[in-house]
Amino acid sequence: xxxxxxxxxxLIALLLITTNSSLMAANETLPAxxxxxxxxxxxxxxxxxxxxxxxxxxxxxxxxxxxxxxxxTTRNFEFYREVKYFDRKSRQLMSIIxxxxxxxxxxxxxxxFAYDKQGRVKREYSATYLPSRHTSPSETLITxxxxxxxxxxxxxxxxxxxxxxxQCIEMNSSNTVFSFHYEDIPMSxxxxxxxxxxxxxxxFPETNKTAEPYxxxxxxxxx
Numbered sequence: 001x002x003x004x005x006x007x008x009x010x011l012i013a014l015l016l017i018t019t020n021s022s023l024m025a026a027n028e029t030l031p032a033x034x035x036x037x038x039x040x041x042x043x044x045x046x047x048x049x050x051x052x053x054x055x056x057x058x059x060x061x062x063x064x065x066x067x068x069x070x071x072x073t074t075r076n077f078e079f080y081r082e083v084k085y086f087d088r089k090s091r092q093l094m095s096i097i098x099x100x101x102x103x104x105x106x107x108x109x110x111x112x113f114a115y116d117k118q119g120r121v122k123r124e125y126s127a128t129y130l131p132s133r134h135t136s137p138s139e140t141l142i143t144x145x146x147x148x149x150x151x152x153x154x155x156x157x158x159x160x161x162x163x164x165x166x167q168c169i170e171m172n173s174s175n176t177v178f179s180f181h182y183e184d185i186p187m188s189x190x191x192x193x194x195x196x197x198x199x200x201x202x203x204f205p206e207t208n209k210t211a212e213p214y215x216x217x218x219x220x221x222x223x
Contacts, residue, residue, distance in 0.1 A: 037160070038136035044159040045127045045137060047217045048110050052085075052095045055112075055223070060088040068098070074131045080108045092119065103134055114222035121145055125217050127159070142211045146204060151177070153203035157211035168203035177203060185209075 055061075063086070069079035080098040087094055093113055100106040107129070114123040124143040129136075140159035145152065153168035166185055168177040177199050186192050192200045213219045 041127070041136045041140050041159050044140055044215075044217070045107060045110060048112050048125050048127060049107065051112055051125075051217055051220075051223050052097065052110065055094045056085065059094065061085050061094065062088055067101075070131055076102070076131075079131055090119065100129070100131075100134070102131075106134055112217070112223065114220055116222070120147060122222060123214060123220060125214075142214050142217075144211065144214070146206060148202060148205060151203050153177075155204075155209070155211075157215075159215060161211050161215050163209050163211075166204075168199070 064084045066082050067078050067080070068082055069077035071077070078101060080100055082096065082098045084096050085094045086092065092115055095113065096109070096111040097107060098109040100108040107127075108131070109128040110126070112125045113121055114125075116122040122145055124141070124145075126139070126141040126143075127137040128139045130138045137159075141164075142157045142159065144155045144157075146154070150171050151168060152171050153166070155163060156165040157163050163185055164182050165180070167179040169175065170177060178196060180186065186200075189197050189200055217223065
């Protein structure tokens, strides 16, 4: 097993993320509701990092690295160092971390992937911080995947369990059966246009529109 970053450094990274985020929030004297949101989403990142470390300890893995960045106001094309972690046996992508080169050992983005027994992505977890701000993630995503025959559907939630997006595609043709963004997502099948209702039922055999219990990634049985 190889480690591209010493464990002590990674541990410091985790502590810095939690501590500095909390300090910045405290210094800004944020309203209680917003402070709770920051704490919840930073806690989500902490749990993803714990799972990332667990996967590294439990798998023989290899990595690919590259440096990337942004134009615009950031104007730093070496802003982060992206590391992709692959299971050596299955060649499955376990996680991706973009390390912020301007923020000491800070995570800019983290992605984790959970697979079913058929090797298909069953759940994805992601969090991203803005280049200019590290108080809390600007985006968190919990993506739940469903498979039925040739259909592959997904639902995206944020770490606060708000449903953001639904999509269904035909895998053989890559044709999109339908996609709904936040405000257009139907509350029930009856709200879908009649000629699409059967397709909606087929794409989403699980109709419960919640990310629970996966808002706590540590409860994911596949990870």
